Amino acid sequence: MIRFNNDYSHGAHPKVLEALARTNEESYGGYGQDVWCEKAAAVIKKHLNCPQADIHFLVGGTQANFTVIASALRPYQSVLSADTGHINVHETGAVENCGHKVQTLPAVNGKISAAQIREEAELYRTSDIPEHITQPKMVYISHPTEYGTIYSRKELEEISAVCREYGLYLFVDGARMGYGLGASGADVTLEDFARLTDVFYIGGTKCGALFGEAVVIVNPLLQTDFRSYMKQNGAMLAKGWLLGLQFCALFENDLYFEITKKAVEYAMEIRRAFAEKGIPAYIESDTNQQFVILENRQMETLAKNYVFEFEKKIDDTHSCVRFCTSWSTKPEEIRALTEDIRRL
Amino acid sequence: MIRFNNDYSHGAHPKVLEALARTNEESYGGYGQDVWCEKAAAVIKKHLNCPQADIHFLVGGTQANFTVIASALRPYQSVLSADTGHINVHETGAVENCGHKVQTLPAVNGKISAAQIREEAELYRTSDIPEHITQPKMVYISHPTEYGTIYSRKELEEISAVCREYGLYLFVDGARMGYGLGASGADVTLEDFARLTDVFYIGGTKCGALFGEAVVIVNPLLQTDFRSYMKQNGAMLAKGWLLGLQFCALFENDLYFEITKKAVEYAMEIRRAFAEKGIPAYIESDTNQQFVILENRQMETLAKNYVFEFEKKIDDTHSCVRFCTSWSTKPEEIRALTEDIRRL
Amino acid sequence: MIRFNNDYSHGAHPKVLEALARTNEESYGGYGQDVWCEKAAAVIKKHLNCPQADIHFLVGGTQANFTVIASALRPYQSVLSADTGHINVHETGAVENCGHKVQTLPAVNGKISAAQIREEAELYRTSDIPEHITQPKMVYISHPTEYGTIYSRKELEEISAVCREYGLYLFVDGARMGYGLGASGADVTLEDFARLTDVFYIGGTKCGALFGEAVVIVNPLLQTDFRSYMKQNGAMLAKGWLLGLQFCALFENDLYFEITKKAVEYAMEIRRAFAEKGIPAYIESDTNQQFVILENRQMETLAKNYVFEFEKKIDDTHSCVRFCTSWSTKPEEIRALTEDIRRL
């Protein structure tokens, strides 16, 4: 069985593992105060053009999401999110567990727009009874989204502008950031995120690391005592250098960008194979996640050799499924899949 | 100016105030452990046919809502609510502040259905990844709803049945309970609520008391240590007898039912006056809240003599507004308003 | 039986009740935005010499405590309190329920000192690992304390100075404020509290009102959106004018000061009676609460005619008990008690 079900089913890129092996005999200070975290922050910052950014290394995506949100909001403030946003649907109410409402906006292809944000912010601003409703204070978007789509630079600039106009923090969940930066039509860079957001993260878990997310805090207001929030939320790894080390391995020589771009190319091969076969996309995605609508018969045929994710029933004879490539996908796996698609 | 803007703009029914005056020289034990709370519980229980119910007196509706929900749910559990539900839109995220997601269902006329509840419960039951999503564990409905509509006995029985099938608690916000029981077409009684729900409350604040809500806990699982939740949430009035006393005054001789029924009759006069004038209802309501769509010109005319609540803009020339009667509405106020409606 | 067990066992001062009766036919805007709350704030402000203060009316003490603390602290910040402080021992963990640690200091006669506060603040300031410990950010004191003792102006000035030096908010729980201001040796005034604290409250529940606490927010940082915190925590009474009205009745003509001073005088009579009898005070108190150490035999004798509060066992033959006077105490009750003490 070949796994296309997600992008976190393999260990780490060999260079990451090598780094762990190479340093295993060394000893370091704990809790992220070590030379590797310093180096990793420095090498990431080269891409940001943002010397004042703070960079912290957390273990996973849900943890990064709720720790950042808890650090930014007061109890009566809410976070705006696409209704399809990860924090709204797949984190077991972690944000609410921190006391905050996730205020949802109907997504189009997994994305929300500056206009939708403006409307919500305006509703609060003009409310006669603001103390009876939650105050939207942060916008959460995923890039790429949960459906593999990406924001254009123009869309991000518009969203950022409306956030700044209304005093909302902009937070970008970059669990799959590499695949977004390497997307076929992508025109946004890490520098753009540092310029346009208040806080975002660069995902490692799904992009070549064993685990780890690099949280970049641009807005000084959100930098204060962030390490206290990390510790309080169990998000400060005792052997923090393990995180810095992995990000060093990924960002030195731009390995991160290279391996995720390759994964997107593989995904485009899958996309083309489906398209040529006349199998429709559920949502057109330029990144490593491909959502297609299969006849159930086709689904059963492919399920003999491949693991992929069932998303939902479309009708009695069709289903939406997801195929995911990743940094660990091999060319022969793509060859096999695309041939089997053609044979359907 | 005559106020029809809400049902909490006057003090208390004279009999309630008399009771306070009559007992002011007496002394009582604190925190709801006194003879008046006992008596009030006893007189309310006569209407319930439910000797094992626990009755607690809280100060207000938001407080009752979040205290009950906090006492019932574990951190990963959510409460299902109409998207128009008070806990979702007008309580400043109080439920989320207690750590719980309000999982919304699209309301029809302010109401949700057994079928909608079943669908959500079934989604959780059949999920492959239940630990990634919140568990719906309670259903919150308002009776009457925020739009003045009421559930029929049949609808409540269906909702109750699906809740019991899936192990969900059913919680009824009865902030306006009196107006629901006294609604023109109402076929539900307090006994029905005791039979069909796990916990509900009988609103005093909007129904003749200075303040106060009688929370009736039917399900023994929810009775355990409820007073601890009250104290922890600031919901245990030091001079608790003030609450018991008011409910005694309201429930002895069925004053509660009588004054709210009268308020509904007044509301029906308003409804008829609008209907005869050809002014459409926004939602057909059988209770004390009447939502109508006025031309802006009509709105301005009525605003000269009456205070009513602007709800929202319908289009450039029309608005939805709310007229509310209450136990304190006077016949001459209704006469004046209905005449002015006819003159529009 | 005559009640000396607490200071919240009677309704309200007759003038408060009269105010409620007089205005019962009137109608007002809801949620504390009405003419009586405005007037009450104005009349209280006359005593503060602090025009920029914000005044809000909440229903009870526990509610006031946790709402203020929740509004002031970030999740990793803690509140310093005497270990005997009400928030630490008698509010069912309400502060922790809001997510904050109550960091205790050993009390001397119910009080804490500037030196103790400095020590804790200094521990945090000089910590090598501040992110592993909570940050003390607020100091909570009660005036009078839970043992009836009071802070001198000098003590308050010292505490205030150390709080300002270390950036800690100073919060005074004034549930029994009247009895503190009226204490025999008292040299502090409301103006002192406005000058020296960031936020404090003036208790109504125990000082002549049916219920209600006037929260005075001096520090502009703590004023922002406080009404949102009130609503979220169920601390915004629908008929808010009931609170303003009561405080108007209490503060017009200085009734508040007069009735609490009288209660303290009565307490001093009890104190003298015990002292003359050779019955030792558990703690010397200049306010309405008197803690004495009775022989169990004496306790049983007094218990025949009086209700008082058992505090704790001292040894096999002695117990600490509390006698409380209040605004509702009558001269004949004091006469009876002091005579019975002499007869012991």
Place this chain on the structure above:
Amino acid sequence: MIRFNNDYSHGAHPKVLEALARTNEESYGGYGQDVWCEKAAAVIKKHLNCPQADIHFLVGGTQANFTVIASALRPYQSVLSADTGHINVHETGAVENCGHKVQTLPAVNGKISAAQIREEAELYRTSDIPEHITQPKMVYISHPTEYGTIYSRKELEEISAVCREYGLYLFVDGARMGYGLGASGADVTLEDFARLTDVFYIGGTKCGALFGEAVVIVNPLLQTDFRSYMKQNGAMLAKGWLLGLQFCALFENDLYFEITKKAVEYAMEIRRAFAEKGIPAYIESDTNQQFVILENRQMETLAKNYVFEFEKKIDDTHSCVRFCTSWSTKPEEIRALTEDIRRL
């Protein structure tokens, strides 16, 4: 410089790293549902004699502590802990952030006793006003404690008995479990913990793993939906097999027991060296942490070649410091240190 400052300054035991390298090419299901977690649970269970236990793998100690406590307690319930307990002093109020009071008991040598627990439980049981205080519902102890001391089997049996008598959950923080099991005078086994507690964990981070704690849930009441708590609290590692794999490597062939026992033997050599030199222990510890009282001059001398942890000032010329051995300590490091101690 040789590090004796803590037990988490090196990567992992070589066999753990080998396991990661060996499996890096494989692919697995996510979130702890994989063959390695299954195997690890099975191999650990062999030591427990408790087939019905549930075993979950979390990333770190603070995370394990608050996730377990949050899963066990209702909002008004508190956890009893030594005042020196890790959850009370070094986790940034993580437990309070989940809404629960840490109710402290004065520790003796880092430990608390059954008698102390009984006293607190009895206070609640016999309280006249239980709803005004938090309900102790869980006991948290560390084994070994934060001062390196250990509980005897008899002490644990007494604590367990009083917990069961009063319906308290017993939770053991075993972040350093290996060093406790391998302590010189230890008479407790993993089987004892499974027999006597409701939930405990076996620390990996400090005992040979890169990271990871194996939480053993014995009480079925605490097993329900624990994975939901994990996900909600960011404690469910995406690549969960990394945790199972490490515990397999540690528990196959009893490596875990062997390497921690060796570390304790090294610690005993340090202890003897100090004792022979007449340098007093701050607390007598039979495990890998040694706390001694050095003259400041001695401290400075040793600080030239060794990193160790300053704990606190004892007086103007003496300090308490900690020397920690671990699975990664080398014989030549011990030789060097003990010689340098002798030379002091």
